Amino acid sequence: MIAAKRTRDVVLTAIWGENPVFRQILGICSALAVTNLVLNTMVMGAAVIFTTALSGFTVSVMRKYTPRIIRMMVEVLIIAFYVILFDQALKAYWPDMSRNLGPYVGLIITNCIIMGRAEAFANANPPVLSFIDGLSSGVGYSLILICVAVVRELLGMGSLLGIPMPFLSSSMWDRWIIMVMPPGAFFTLAVIVWIARTIQKEKDQKSTEAKK
Amino acid sequence: MNLKDKAWFPVIYMFMLTLILSTVLIIFGTITRKRVKENEAIAFERAVIQSLPVEIAGTTAPWQIHQIYLSSIREADETSAGAFRYVKGDSIKGYALPLEGPGFWAPIKGVIGFEPDAMTISGIAFYEQNETPGLGGEITKTSFREQFVGKRISQTGTPLQIRGPTEPLDESSVHAITGATQTSNRLAKFMNENISQWRARMAEQK
Amino acid sequence: MTGSSNSMIHLAIVLFTAVFTDNILLARFLGMCSFLSVSRQVKTAVGLGLAVVFVMTFTIALDWLAYRYILEPYAIEYFRFILFIVIIAAFVQFIEMAIERYSPVLYQNLGIFLPLITVNCAILGASLFMVIREYSLAEAIAFGFGSGGGWMLAIVAMAGIREKLNNARIPKGLQGPGITLVIAGIMALAFIGFTGVLSGR
Numbered sequence: 001m002i003a004a005k006r007t008r009d010v011v012l013t014a015i016w017g018e019n020p021v022f023r024q025i026l027g028i029c030s031a032l033a034v035t036n037l038v039l040n041t042m043v044m045g046a047a048v049i050f051t052t053a054l055s056g057f058t059v060s061v062m063r064k065y066t067p068r069i070i071r072m073m074v075e076v077l078i079i080a081f082y083v084i085l086f087d088q089a090l091k092a093y094w095p096d097m098s099r100n101l102g103p104y105v106g107l108i109i110t111n112c113i114i115m116g117r118a119e120a121f122a123n124a125n126p127p128v129l130s131f132i133d134g135l136s137s138g139v140g141y142s143l144i145l146i147c148v149a150v151v152r153e154l155l156g157m158g159s160l161l162g163i164p165m166p167f168l169s170s171s172m173w174d175r176w177i178i179m180v181m182p183p184g185a186f187f188t189l190a191v192i193v194w195i196a197r198t199i200q201k202e203k204d205q206k207s208t209e210a211k212k
Numbered sequence: 213m214n215l216k217d218k219a220w221f222p223v224i225y226m227f228m229l230t231l232i233l234s235t236v237l238i239i240f241g242t243i244t245r246k247r248v249k250e251n252e253a254i255a256f257e258r259a260v261i262q263s264l265p266v267e268i269a270g271t272t273a274p275w276q277i278h279q280i281y282l283s284s285i286r287e288a289d290e291t292s293a294g295a296f297r298y299v300k301g302d303s304i305k306g307y308a309l310p311l312e313g314p315g316f317w318a319p320i321k322g323v324i325g326f327e328p329d330a331m332t333i334s335g336i337a338f339y340e341q342n343e344t345p346g347l348g349g350e351i352t353k354t355s356f357r358e359q360f361v362g363k364r365i366s367q368t369g370t371p372l373q374i375r376g377p378t379e380p381l382d383e384s385s386v387h388a389i390t391g392a393t394q395t396s397n398r399l400a401k402f403m404n405e406n407i408s409q410w411r412a413r414m415a416e417q418k
Numbered sequence: 419m420t421g422s423s424n425s426m427i428h429l430a431i432v433l434f435t436a437v438f439t440d441n442i443l444l445a446r447f448l449g450m451c452s453f454l455s456v457s458r459q460v461k462t463a464v465g466l467g468l469a470v471v472f473v474m475t476f477t478i479a480l481d482w483l484a485y486r487y488i489l490e491p492y493a494i495e496y497f498r499f500i501l502f503i504v505i506i507a508a509f510v511q512f513i514e515m516a517i518e519r520y521s522p523v524l525y526q527n528l529g530i531f532l533p534l535i536t537v538n539c540a541i542l543g544a545s546l547f548m549v550i551r552e553y554s555l556a557e558a559i560a561f562g563f564g565s566g567g568g569w570m571l572a573i574v575a576m577a578g579i580r581e582k583l584n585n586a587r588i589p590k591g592l593q594g595p596g597i598t599l600v601i602a603g604i605m606a607l608a609f610i611g612f613t614g615v616l617s618g619r
Contacts, residue, residue: 032447037345067222074229080500081233085240088496092244095251099342102318103546106499110539112451157346177391180346181610182445186603190596198591234497241496318550342550394439394613 031145032185033104038161040100041149043090045142047105049135051082052114056134058082059122075118080109113141148188156180250274255339256323257281262337263325264298264306293413295326304328309410313402316394318342320351324360324407330414331367336360348395359386371407374400429560432553436564438612442540443572444605446547449540453573454598456534463577467570469531471563473513474541477506478562481545482555495549502545510536540569576601 031048034040055078059066066074087105090098098105108114117137122130153160156179158169167173178184254274261268261277266284268276285308286297298306307326312319322338336357343349350356365371366384373385374396381387388396442448449470456466481502489495514532518525535541544565548558579601588597 032450065225067225070222070226073226076503077229077233077500080503081237084237084496084499087499088237088241088244092247092251095248095255099318099340100345102342102550103543106546107448107539107543109499109503110537110542112537115537177347178607180344181606182447183603183606183610185447186599186606190592190599190603193596193599194589194591196591197596198589201590237496238494241494245493314551319552 031104031141032148032189033182034101035145035149035185035188036152036156036180037100038146038149038153040097041145042142043094043097044101044104045138045145047083047086047090047108048111048114048141049138050086051079051108052117052138053131053134054082055079055114056117056122056130057127059118060125060127060130063123071123072115072119075115076109079114079118083109113137144189144192147192148185151188152179152184156184254278256321257285259323259337259339260285260296260308260325263308263323263335265325265334266298291417293410293417295410296323298325306334309406311403311406313398313405315341315343315398316348317344320395320399320402324403330411331364333360333363333365333372343395344392347389347392350389350392351395351399356386356389365407365411367411371404371411372400429556432557432560433564433567436561437568437571438609441568441572441606441609442544442565443569444602444609446543448543449538449569452534452538453569453576453602454595457573457576457598458580460574460577460581463573464570465527466531466534467566467573469535470538470540470569471566473506473510473532473535474544474566474569475559475562477502477509477541478545478548478558479555480505480509482548482553482558485549498546498549499542502542506541506545507536540565572602572605575605 031041031044034044055075058078059075062074062078083106087098090101090105114134117134121133125133150160154165154168155176158165158173158175168175176184179188254277258272258277261280261284264284266280268280272280284298284300286299288294288296292304292307295307295309297304298308306328307330308323309326311322311324314320319340320338320343321340322336324336325334326332327334338352341349341351343351360372363372363386364383371384374388375381375385377387377390379385379387436442440446443450443453452466457463481498484501484505485495485498489498489501510532517532544562548561551561553561576598580598583597592600
């Protein structure tokens with residue numbers, strides 16, 4: 001019972017409560033660049049989920065043996081290991097996608113979120129829980145990016161996952177080219193952050209009022 | 213664990229970890245390396261075939277591409293000044309000239325095919341590009357590439373021009389992609405450099 | 419690359435493009451973490467910016483050499499991620515020690531930013547782009563210097579704008595990261611205007 005509740009809390013906190021992109025706008029570096037297409041974003045999300053979950057697990061398994069002084073170097077090494085595996089696999093089995101994502105898969109290594117989860121959670125928690133925590137962080141992160149990508153691809157290309165959409169790809173709709181270019185990503189993310197933060201603030205206000 | 217407190221433990225730990233992880237990576241890398249090279253080779257061969265009037269039925273699997281390539285395409289020799297030759301029987305049916313140069317995001321690599329007269333274009337295909345999807349990336353689409361079929365490179369001055377989307381065309385020019393100025397300019401630049409060099413060397417042989 | 423790849427004009431173009439039209443922050447989204455958190459004051463922005471220019475230029479050269487003479491000959495290009503990070507971290511550590519030792523003044527103004535740079539994805543990103551674009555050493559240095567300069571330009575401009583916004587009324591949900599993203603978007607839009615400048619070349 002307690003274990004199940006713990007897991008549920010871990011999952012919910014990672015996805016919504018402490019959702020990295022909302023609260024701290026960490027690690028968006030690597031990802032905004034590929035949000036012009038939903039498919040690319042999903043692959044990128046898969047890479048982040050893969051890396052965060054597995055490196056969380058690995059760091060956690062090794063946490064009792066790793067000397068404190070080299071802790072961070074070990075974390076970087078483990079994260080880099082999984083990223084390189086994913087990147088090489090992509091290059092071999094899906095070369096077009098690998099070229100589309102360019103250096104951004106490799107840059108997941110410097111992604112503050114993954115390091116953050118390893119430091120904050122995996123170091124102090126059992127492996128399975130750390131794996132789930134990593135998985136959930138990755139999923140939460142990917143969801144935001146997919147939201148940005150959906151907006152950008154629909155408005156900028158009139159398609160979703162490469163499939164043209166009924167009204168938006170017809171000649172009646174003028175494609176918003178700005179969505180295909182970098183400023184589109186900034187504006188879309190800004191709006192999403194705005195909406196999310198406003199919802200969060202209203203929630204916080206309601207709960208403080210309820211406590212009175 | 214007392215072992216952890218010894219001064220040398222972290223060093224050994226780090227070293228062992230690096231060794232183990234590196235070994236796994238190298239094994240994985242070596243296995244996938246072959247695959248990566250094959251992908252690149254097939255992509256190039258497909259581009260060569262697409263730029264020439266080679267008959268291919270429907271969708272072609274990688275091994276079919278390879279077969280067609282082996283049976284129809286020959287390496288460059290002195291008469292083709294660096295271009296691949298499309299050979300049927302004893303006669304040359306076309307030339308395939310590799311193109312390479314900087315695009316807007318990363319190097320663009322492609323092949324342009326010519327009829328045996330070395331002037332009329334039979335097709336163009338790209339096997340490596342990383343331009344903006346929806347803008348520069350459209351160069352791989354049929355709508356852009358089929359413009360080139362039947363055009364002739366001009367014998368004096370710029371071999372091939374990529375003009376604005378609304379400008380009138382002649383037999384040596386095609387339309388650029390709307391909104392992809394940078395990609396179009398850079399493509400035109402290195403394409404013409406490659407073709408001019410080839411044109412000059414072919415002329416020397418006559 | 420063709421023979422003209424090292425001509426001064428070509429290098430100047432690579433540099434100009436890296437600063438303006440292909441700005442590593444506004445067009446390639448790299449280095450955003452520190453950009454969003456350190457861009458409140460012009461003074462700190464300038465300090466961090468200079469540090470980034472310095473580190474980026476030198477590490478891109480070191481990474482180029484490592485790629486050419488260590489990774490490629492042994493066919494272990496996929497190790498570049500780890501090797502580049504190690505080189506960057508080692509370089510930053512070394513420079514920090516050197517500055518702390520030889521110039522306390524410089525250390526106060528610049529040195530304290532150095533640890534922030536190790537996690538700056540723009541530094542690693544620049545080296546990774548260099549590999550993808552198959553730059554020569556000269557092109558890589560021009561690109562590194564230009565990218566660093568472009569990053570600095572963006573963060574200083576952002577800091578200047580945000581200082582002016584201190585008294586503006588911004589909706590609660592947009593305060594902090596939200597408005598910074600909007601400003602970044604507008605700046606990115608403005609920088610795209612530079613694209614036509616080099617269209618003749």
